[in-house]
Amino acid sequence: MAQSLHHPSPDPALAGWPRVLTDLPGPRSRELLARRDAVSQGPLRDSANIPLVLGSKSGHLLTDVDGNVFADHVSAWGAAPYGAQPPLVRDAVTSAWDRYGMEISQYISSAPVIELAERLVALAPAGITRVAPTVTGTEAVEGAVKLAREATGRPIILGFLGQYHGESTYLTATSSTDLPDNTSGYAQYVPGVILVPYPQSFRAPFHRGPGPYDDTMVLDYLREWVLRYQVEPDQIAGVLIEPVAGEAGILAPSQAFWDGLVAMCDEFGWMLILDEVQTCMGRCGTVFAAERWGLEPDLLLVGKGVTGGGQAVAGVLGTERVMADSHAHLGGTYAWEPAACAGALAGLDLLADDTVLANVHELEAIALEELLPLVDEIPLVGDVRAVGAWTCVEMVAAPGAVTPAPDLQHALHLAALRRGVLAISEPSKPLYRMQPALTMEPELFRWSCRQVADAAREVVAAP
Ligand SMILES: Cc1ncc(COP(=O)(O)O)c(C=O)c1O
Structure with a gap:
């Protein structure tokens, strides 16, 4: 080490x-x-x-x-990817705080904020050129939903059963790991979300007994049933998916699944929105899990590991087309506080080793x-x-x-x-x-x- x-x-x-x-x-x-x-x-x-x-x-x-x-x-x-108190992160956070104090970075910018955006763009899969700051992963997913709708002018997000995307009232409708969260009265059935099964390799949909099985069957179901009877493809703004399902059970879909999903995104003009809040920054053995399958998402969400274990940082990364001329407002008072960004930069230095x-x-x-x-x-x-x-x-x-x-x-x-x-x-x-x-x-x-x-x-x- x-x-x-x-x-x-x-x-x-x-x-x-x-x-x-x-x-x-x-x-x-x-x-x-x-x-x-x-x-x-x-x-x-x-x-x-x-x-x-x-x-x-x-x-x-x-x-x-x-x-x-x-x-x-x-x-x-x-969210503590380098152990409890990695010295480099601790020093970066405290010295940035000594220098900048608490600041509202979306109003008054500072060097760590700008440098973090540049470094994330440089690390991200091809096509990503822009970043929007948030505090939490939940807000990043919410922000991506806004951006996908804005970029396409379409209302619907296609999600996957068993995924976890956060705890806001909107996202509980797309986050189905905890059934009570989806059905207990406080979780309304929001319009604008369609769910299909996650491509499971063990407890497979449309299949009895343990896997492995052909997870592209989920795409057949999507095309032959959902797009035929439930929603027209040109109403779907984007596909929101974890590249490796975390809360649902460390499930990695097949290359064939991703190839098929990307082909459908191209065919129907859907944004590919990868929720990498939990998979980013090395968790799956590559900086982004997207690299495993050569995925080039339109939007990519980061959180947890990107903090370096310092303070809260999350964000939306996206392509020029989706983000350059967007009017959607993301972030908030605490988004990308300078000390948090300095800690995240130190985390990226550690990951570069x-x-x-x-x-x-x-x-x-x-x-x-x-x-x-x-x-x-x-x-x-x-x-x-x-x-x-x-x-x-x-x-x-x-x-x-x-x-x-x-x-x-x-x-x-x-x-x-x-x-x-x-x-x-x-x-x-x-x-x-x-x-x-x-x-x-x-x-x-x-x-x-x-x-x-x-x-x-x-x-x-x-x-
Ligand atoms: C895949 C995924 N998306 C979004 C979130 C929400 O992130 P946060 O807890 O920072 O709001 C999580 C949190 O576990 C997650 O695993």
Whole structure:
């Protein structure tokens, strides 16, 4: 790893290896969680899934307030791609803040803001020439929807079931990972969105049993059913899609799917809108996931990893045609604050070091080596997938079935947690997901995978 990626631990308690010393939650966490639950809105009271309160983080380790140390496979949901406090990012953020303070960059610009836009355009797939700033990924997606409608004069966005694009009331209608979000009264059925299934490789639409299968069937359905009976192609402004589905389960569509989708975009004048909020900046082993298939989107959305782990930054990247003469207003008071941009620039410097992407490839290889054999070994492990520094294990209800097993998945998550591996598992999503920093040490990652494998053996032995 390059010099700048080392994380001298500020806390001696963190210097070692994961270790869990108390029941979970431990006594201090229990007390704080009770206080949190007394004042928090419903979904934030999730002690069953995350039975701990953060005490501190350093490098790729997370310590709870009871002194338990975990390998961090959440990495702030991908927003801390270089570990907890990468020194280069910290220095860039603090010195930019010392120099510029808080500023509203869409009114008063500054060098870090301009340089970040230039660097993103230079890194982006061919055809991208412009950038619009936002604070969150949600706003970036909302902005792209505006831009696609403005550029085409058409009203409808074609989305994919099971995708996640954010939490605004509009986007919950295109973000279908959590069914209650789409149906619980507060989520109105908004006009202007048509959804077709995401091209799944395991729990496939139009197919019984586990994959792999021909995911271009989704395009047949789109052409032969949706465009025939539901919407005329010239009413569709753009296709909004994650190049690798994250929340739905680390799913990477086939080259044939992308070729077919791009051909339809060309045929019907649809904007290709790639939501790379979660996949950008190395998560999938390339700077943008679009590179895997040679995609040249009209609009490309960035977030999370682009922060470098500093402060909130997201944005819309787009072509000259879509963005140069646009009147659509994006951003807001906090969009691309100078210190946040300076941190993002430092993150891009780290990513420019080849060792980061090389490490991501090594993590992918380790995940497949350590966890893929579980599919043959344990009949209730339905599938294991890894794309870059993104790994998931799917537990199933019966051997050979694809029906999710949420209780077993939850048990796996807790058993791994007791062994010192903190990853992502949510009751509404059929996957146990490891999403470490891109820079996690291969030894720590391999150890973590072995803990997860042992946890899977434990929970199937005594479900
Ligand atoms: C693919 C994708 N799009 C959009 C978003 C929303 O980003 P944010 O949470 O920054 O609003 C997320 C967040 O997880 C995401 O994964």
